[in-house]
Amino acid sequence: MWTRPFMLLGTLVITAEAIYSPSFPRPLYQFGKRLAGTSLDTPAMIVGGRDARPAEFPFQAVLTGRTDGKFLAGGSLITEDYVLSCGHDLASQTAKNLTVWLGVHRKPFASSFLWRTSPSALLIHPEFNEAKFLNDIALIRLKDRVPLRRLGGYVNTIFLPPFGFEPRGRALVSGWGDLSENGPNADVLQVVELPLVNLRRCRQLSRFRIEDTNLCAGFAKGGKNACKGDSGGPLFQILNGTAVQIGIVSWGRSCALPNRPGVYTNVVPYLSWIRSIVAADNPSGAWRPASGQPGC
Known part of the structure; x- marks a missing residue:
């Protein structure tokens, strides 16, 4: 973990x-x-991410x-x-x-x-x-x-999402965690974009229990995700030009491995x-x- x-x-x-x-x-x-008049770059280490800009x-x-x-x-x-x-x-x-x-x-x-x-x-x-x-x-x-x-x-x-909100699509996660499994942690705030994984598929891929109060995110091929040291940070989406937090970095099995989505606390039930x-x-x-x- x-x-x-x-x-x-x-x-x-x-x-x-x-x-x-x-x-x-x-x-x-x-x-x-x-x-x-402002724009957000599409994120390309969190693992596999990019440096955030100051005040981004x-x-x-x-x-x-x-x-x-x-x-x-x-x-x-x-x-x-x-x-x-x-x-x-x-x-x-x-x-x-x-x-x-x-x-x-x-x-x-x-x-x-x-x-x-x-x-x-x-x-x-x-x-x-x-x-x-x-x-x-x-x-x-x-x-x-x-x-x-x-x-x-x-x-x-x-912002926090409305009651009953159902996250889907892609989301951003940011933090100062490790840049790779057992690697150095970040000196500059990192951000990465990830696809959300539905809970049914996430449960199929995990040996550990995935709760209804969780969200899962990550690429099937791996290479990008949160890692050790990112815990507690936000998983968020840009909706109608507004940053909305949908999750909290919680746990994962190693970092950014293929078919190993990261697990997040879903904010909505709380x-x-x-x-x-x-x-x-x-x-x-x-x-x-x-x-x-x-x-x-």
């Missing part, structure tokens, strides 16, 4: 919590919705150990207050031992982040089963609300659980999609 003081330096503004550089490329999304996926989050800086998991910003991730990499952690990084494009994270904060709570799904990777989903409540408007779209949220937690902090609305766009 995959198992400081305020300073001004040129155009780079540095505070104790954020680094903001107006010289970054224009972001592709403004609060989840694609900006007019502004919802990508990184979770590390607070004291040792060890990489723990990927994640995605779904509101100004919450990051969505997997359960299996975080079940042995506590909120006080984590650091959340946003707006990161390359390692080391401490030299390229736009926003850094600590969690106030780590919420693993109550029915998470570590041995079987069941209900492999977690929410991280942030201690400090992310100032999205102040960050100008360079850090941004991703929308009620997510809403119940997020709405408790924000009664006016758990998340606010643009009118007419996919969202809850």
Whole structure:
């Protein structure tokens, strides 16, 4: 299984919590919705992918150990207050031992982040089963609300799908995981495009149990997929110009092998659980999609 003081330096503004550089490329999304006049390249290592451009996926989050800086998991910003991730990499952690990084494009994270904060709570799904990777989903409540408007779209949220949504076609997955089986992990955020595999076919190909709450993705010939270190990151689609997260990197049998799809947590069955937690902090609305766009 995959198992400081305020300073001004040129155009780079540095505070104790954020680094903001107006010289970054224009972001592709403004609060989840694609900006007019921007385009997304079709991804060609995650295994077999390509380097993401700076600010291309502004919802990508990184979770590390607070004291040792060890990489723990990927994640995605779904509101100004919450990051969505997997359960299996975080079940042995506590909120006080984590650091959340946003707006990161390359390692080391401490030299390229736009926003850094600590969690106030780590919420693993109550029915998470570590041995079987069941209900492999977690929410991280942030201690400090992310100032999205102040960050100008360079850090941004991703939309969640509507209730009853049935993912199909192709999807993108992003992360800093290994570039090959037992190979080095990525120094720059990677992205790859994958076909979704229906659950019936996925079950035929897997020795392990595939749940109705899973999604599967990968090419029959292999060569491209998520790998160790990508766990917790988003599986998402671009729908009507909007980035919509449909899954969370969960597990796989080795990396990008032929007829071995990667297994992801399907976000849709957990929308009620997510809403119940997020709405408790924000009664006016758990998340606010643009009118007419996919969202809850």
